[in-house]
Amino acid sequence: MADSCKYKRRLAWLLLFVALALLPLGVNNYVQFVINTMLVYCLAALGFNIVIGYLGQLAFANAAFFGIGAYAAGLAMARLDLAFPLALAVSAIAGGLAGGLVGMPALRVRGYYLAIVTLAFGELMRWFYVHADGITYGAGGFSPPPPTWFGAPLNETGKYYVFLAVLALGVAATQHLLKSRIGRAFVAIRNNEPAAASLGIAVARSKVVAFAWSGLIVGLAGGLYALLNGRISPDTFGLAQMLMHFAIVMIGGLGSLLGSILGAVLLTGAPELLRNFPGLEEIVFSLLLMVVLFFMPRGLGGLIADRIPAVRERLYRE
Amino acid sequence: MLAQLIVSGIAVGCVYALIALGMTILFRSTTVVNFCHGEFFMLGAFAVLVPLQTLGWSYGWCLVFSLGLLFAVGMAVERGLMRPLQSAPHISLAMMTVALSYLFKGISRFFYGREVVALPPLMAGDPVFFGEVVLLPQDMLIMGLVLLVVVAFFVFFQKTEIGKVVEAASQTPRGAFLSGINVPLLRNLMWGVGAAMGALAGILIAPNTLVYPDMGGHMLVRGFAAMTLGGFGSLPGAVVGGIVLGVFENLAGGYLSSALVDITAYLVIIIVLLIRPQGLLGWRRDRG
Amino acid sequence: MKRSTLSGLLAAVAIAAMPLAGQAADTTGVTADTIRIGMFGPLTGPTAIGSLPLLGATAIYRHVNETGGINGRKLEVLVEDDACDPNKTIAATKKLMSQDKVFMIHGGWCSGTVMAIKPELQRHPEFPYMVLGAASTAISTPVQANIFHPVATTATVARSMVDFALSKPGAKRIAIISHSDEWGKSHIEPALAELKARGLEPVETAYLERGSTDATSQLLRLRAAKPDAVLAILYPPELTIYLRDANKYGIKAPTVTTQGVSLEDMVKRVGNPAATRELYVFYPLSRTLDDAGFKKWKDIYTAAHPKDPVETLSFMGMTGALAVVEALKRAGPDLTREKFMAELDKLRDFDPGIQSGPLTFTPQDHAGIKLGKMIYMKDGKPTIVSAYPAGG
Numbered sequence: 001m002a003d004s005c006k007y008k009r010r011l012a013w014l015l016l017f018v019a020l021a022l023l024p025l026g027v028n029n030y031v032q033f034v035i036n037t038m039l040v041y042c043l044a045a046l047g048f049n050i051v052i053g054y055l056g057q058l059a060f061a062n063a064a065f066f067g068i069g070a071y072a073a074g075l076a077m078a079r080l081d082l083a084f085p086l087a088l089a090v091s092a093i094a095g096g097l098a099g100g101l102v103g104m105p106a107l108r109v110r111g112y113y114l115a116i117v118t119l120a121f122g123e124l125m126r127w128f129y130v131h132a133d134g135i136t137y138g139a140g141g142f143s144p145p146p147p148t149w150f151g152a153p154l155n156e157t158g159k160y161y162v163f164l165a166v167l168a169l170g171v172a173a174t175q176h177l178l179k180s181r182i183g184r185a186f187v188a189i190r191n192n193e194p195a196a197a198s199l200g201i202a203v204a205r206s207k208v209v210a211f212a213w214s215g216l217i218v219g220l221a222g223g224l225y226a227l228l229n230g231r232i233s234p235d236t237f238g239l240a241q242m243l244m245h246f247a248i249v250m251i252g253g254l255g256s257l258l259g260s261i262l263g264a265v266l267l268t269g270a271p272e273l274l275r276n277f278p279g280l281e282e283i284v285f286s287l288l289l290m291v292v293l294f295f296m297p298r299g300l301g302g303l304i305a306d307r308i309p310a311v312r313e314r315l316y317r318e
Numbered sequence: 319m320l321a322q323l324i325v326s327g328i329a330v331g332c333v334y335a336l337i338a339l340g341m342t343i344l345f346r347s348t349t350v351v352n353f354c355h356g357e358f359f360m361l362g363a364f365a366v367l368v369p370l371q372t373l374g375w376s377y378g379w380c381l382v383f384s385l386g387l388l389f390a391v392g393m394a395v396e397r398g399l400m401r402p403l404q405s406a407p408h409i410s411l412a413m414m415t416v417a418l419s420y421l422f423k424g425i426s427r428f429f430y431g432r433e434v435v436a437l438p439p440l441m442a443g444d445p446v447f448f449g450e451v452v453l454l455p456q457d458m459l460i461m462g463l464v465l466l467v468v469v470a471f472f473v474f475f476q477k478t479e480i481g482k483v484v485e486a487a488s489q490t491p492r493g494a495f496l497s498g499i500n501v502p503l504l505r506n507l508m509w510g511v512g513a514a515m516g517a518l519a520g521i522l523i524a525p526n527t528l529v530y531p532d533m534g535g536h537m538l539v540r541g542f543a544a545m546t547l548g549g550f551g552s553l554p555g556a557v558v559g560g561i562v563l564g565v566f567e568n569l570a571g572g573y574l575s576s577a578l579v580d581i582t583a584y585l586v587i588i589i590v591l592l593i594r595p596q597g598l599l600g601w602r603r604d605r606g
Numbered sequence: 607m608k609r610s611t612l613s614g615l616l617a618a619v620a621i622a623a624m625p626l627a628g629q630a631a632d633t634t635g636v637t638a639d640t641i642r643i644g645m646f647g648p649l650t651g652p653t654a655i656g657s658l659p660l661l662g663a664t665a666i667y668r669h670v671n672e673t674g675g676i677n678g679r680k681l682e683v684l685v686e687d688d689a690c691d692p693n694k695t696i697a698a699t700k701k702l703m704s705q706d707k708v709f710m711i712h713g714g715w716c717s718g719t720v721m722a723i724k725p726e727l728q729r730h731p732e733f734p735y736m737v738l739g740a741a742s743t744a745i746s747t748p749v750q751a752n753i754f755h756p757v758a759t760t761a762t763v764a765r766s767m768v769d770f771a772l773s774k775p776g777a778k779r780i781a782i783i784s785h786s787d788e789w790g791k792s793h794i795e796p797a798l799a800e801l802k803a804r805g806l807e808p809v810e811t812a813y814l815e816r817g818s819t820d821a822t823s824q825l826l827r828l829r830a831a832k833p834d835a836v837l838a839i840l841y842p843p844e845l846t847i848y849l850r851d852a853n854k855y856g857i858k859a860p861t862v863t864t865q866g867v868s869l870e871d872m873v874k875r876v877g878n879p880a881a882t883r884e885l886y887v888f889y890p891l892s893r894t895l896d897d898a899g900f901k902k903w904k905d906i907y908t909a910a911h912p913k914d915p916v917e918t919l920s921f922m923g924m925t926g927a928l929a930v931v932e933a934l935k936r937a938g939p940d941l942t943r944e945k946f947m948a949e950l951d952k953l954r955d956f957d958p959g960i961q962s963g964p965l966t967f968t969p970q971d972h973a974g975i976k977l978g979k980m981i982y983m984k985d986g987k988p989t990i991v992s993a994y995p996a997g998g
Contacts, residue, residue, distance in 0.1 A: 030704040034697065108592070109592070140788030153729075229696055230725045231721070250413050290399070297410060445853075454850075526850070536817035579815065
């Protein structure tokens with residue numbers, strides 16, 4: 001690569017970094033909150049993409065992992081008085097364990113069956129949150145103690161930097177995983193499972209790893225969500241949440257990191273912009289999804305990747 | 319109490335069976351799991367309500383209108399949205415039905431969001447007693463109608479020429495196509511039938527539950543559970559699954575805890591898919 | 607925007623520290639001729655019926671503007687939709703507070719959404735908040751200085767329901783059928799406490815989930831328990847199923863229900879007078895809607911919203927709005943948030959004639975309404991009663 005190309009690229013990354021670092025100065029509390037929400041959904045979409053985009057399995061357990069992470073972090077702070085970094089670690093671990101657990105029966109169950117059983121799993125978790133109210137505070141939900149940083153409460157701006165750091169870490173770690181042998185195994189399995197097995201790929205183990213990692217990332221996103229809203233209740237993690245994740249990943253583009261980001265930004269920002277037109281949100285969402293399904297099956301991420309080779313190489317994986 | 323629980327469970331189960339039958343027909347003809355079937359259910363109820371309330375038509379005509387409209391909607395959905403995506407990965411088809419579900423909900427919410435409206439029952443009247451067991455005329459109508467539909471399907475598929483043709487088309491589309499059968503047309507008609515069946519279920523149940531935009535979600539899951547229990551893709555399975563599910567729900571709620579009624583469907587799905595994925599009567603292969 | 611890193615950092619610190627700098631008299635949202643009020647409620651979504659109280663409140667504000675405003679200022683009302691989704695409510699509240707910079711917020715129909723913003727309101731104790739229609743007791747207990755609750759809480763409703771059920775001569779066996787969500791639980795707990803105080807326990811407690819189409823197993827259990835009265839803590843669709851099925855399975859006990867339903871509406875939906883003959887609904891208003899004393903409020907409502915339904919719910923937000931207006935008036939032309947809240951805390955026996963009882967706020971108690979009666983269909987006419995009518 002020519003030196004000038006490298007230089008331009010470095011400059012672009014530096015500018016991006018500075019812009020991101022200084023963003024809080026130009027926005028009010030509310031806009032900052034919306035941006036923080038976008039970051040959370042970027043991470044959730046990234047996690048979802050691992051299972052549905054890279055591994056190619058129709059597993060609809062994302063909302064469940066998201067909820068498990070949120071509850072784990074929230075309960076860790078509320079019942080065990082853990083500080084938020086530890087609570088986030090708990091949410092990641094809980095998500096990872098849940099992912100591994102779901103991954104195992106996923107070995108035996110395929111296609112639409114997997115979709116339906118994972119949806120049922122999500123609803124079962126919601127029933128648990130409502131009825132195990134000794135642990136989970138029941139149907140009304142609860143508000144964990146607000147996160148603090150060295151004694152001072154973490155406000156919207158503080159959360160922004162934390163979320164950004166966590167997202168960057170999550171992206172980096174996932175990229176690393178996807179480039180490794182196991183990561184490439186995911187895609188091989190998605191494209192042709194018997195062929196992958198015949199090449200010596202440990203299919204079962206790879207699948208479980210994919211689910212576990214997806215659960216970890218999405219669980220972590222759930223932990224961030226608990227910090228973001230300060231209120232955790234069972235209704236949040238039902239089918240509507242599942243659809244949101246789905247829409248983000250489909251509109252952004254399956255198997256595309258850039259797509260996850262674009263999808264998250266678009267679908268989190270749109271409801272805020274549609275505030276003055278109550279009742280149109282559902283209709284706009286569904287029409288948008290249908291348009292993408294028809295005309296852009298590889299989503300926005302795919303569209304951009306087609307145009308910009310640099311993006312295609314680094315952030316998009318077919 | 320046991321007898322009542324079982325009989326009422328069968329009555330409710332018949333509605334689940336009708337929903338599952340509709341979904342199974344769609345699944346067999348296009349291998350798509352229709353996530354917007356709950357909305358066909360809801361639209362069917364609304365399609366009776368709107369002419370009844372705003373145009374003053376008689377109940378009978380409203381019924382005809384609703385079934386006809388939903389038949390047309392089903393065909394339009396297949397022709398306009400499903401067929402172009404036939405070659406796309408399955409996930410796109412599934413997502414399309416999800417998107418449709420939201421679209422239909424959003425549209426009906428736009429017009430009827432602020433109210434929950436009552437639909438008069440098809441058969442009014444006092445409860446009827448059979449010994450200790452009591453049923454409403456509406457319940458008996460539901461059971462009778464579902465029996466009729468099941469018998470009609472059996473006769474159609476097993477005994478008539480056209481039925482065998484449809485059966486062939488859904489089992490091996492390519493072979494059927496090569497034999498000169500108009501597979502796309504059959505698919506189209508099957509979507510119409512499936513949608514109309516969803517609408518029928520909505521019309522039967524709406525007098526009990528009232529008509530509102532979200533009424534479909536509850537039913538969709540029951541439909542999945544019934545299909546799973548009976549065996550995905552099996553028509554008799556859908557009926558058996560629906561009825562057994564209805565009875566299970568009632569028994570669990572009556573003898574164990576009323577908190578379990580809501581979750582029975584999900585437990586059924588998980589347990590069946592982990593232990594015996596082909597359900598009670600299903601095909602022994604996965605349709606991924 | 608040209609800032610050096612240091613001033614940028616200082617600005618960030620200043621912005622972050624702003625919530626702490628509340629000592630100066632807080633006149634956010636007040637200009638020379640307007641007072642900005644933020645509102646939120648479910649304009650859309652499955653519980654959009656809860657937008658009716660919001661319409662009632664905005665009708666009052668509009669009427670105030672038409673009749674001269676308050677101390678020379680008009681009310682500017684901003685309405686946000688939250689579709690009863692706590693996450694949307696959090697976003698809407700942040701927007702109203704940080705971007706639109708309203709003087710106060712009057713809103714909330716679903717208790718879950720109000721509970722979700724309680725922490726944010728705690729972080730900003732200078733910011734006044736008046737509940738629109740959410741009834742959960744947990745909103746105002748324990749008391750928070752900036753949260754005002756002008757509707758009968760679930761504790762008041764539940765206690766009234768129990769008292770009423772037990773006022774039936776010889777009644778001892780009380781059964782409960784409820785949703786298992788927060789709304790249901792927040793009624794069940796005070797009901798159980800009230801029963802316990804009288805040495806009683808429910809003979810059966812059954813749960814019916816939202817969206818159910820059948821209540822057979824629950825009703826058979828209830829029937830087997832032979833109750834003298836049933837407390838039905840259900841929303842309209844499920845209450846309809848309960849009433850129909852109760853009639854079908856021959857449960858003769860009277861049904862006592864919450865303020866979440868409207869009597870005429872239920873009678874219409876069930877469609878069978880025998881099934882609703884013994885239905886008693888907690889009535890949050892002081893008179894029936896066709897009473898002459900209500901005409902004034904109906905006119906204000908229909909002037910502002912000619913095309914919207916006029917139901918019990920339509921009037922539930924009005925007393926809160928009138929309390930807001932009264933406190934704004936009393937705070938005088940030098941309006942600040944502190945003065946406004948101080949005036950609310952002095953409101954005693956405020957009774958414009960809409961709510962079932964007088965409204966009283968004290969610094970220790972912000973649950974303003976402590977009374978309520980039941981309403982039922984007596985010979986086809988809605989009638990208010992405070993105890994079980996003699997002769998059934």
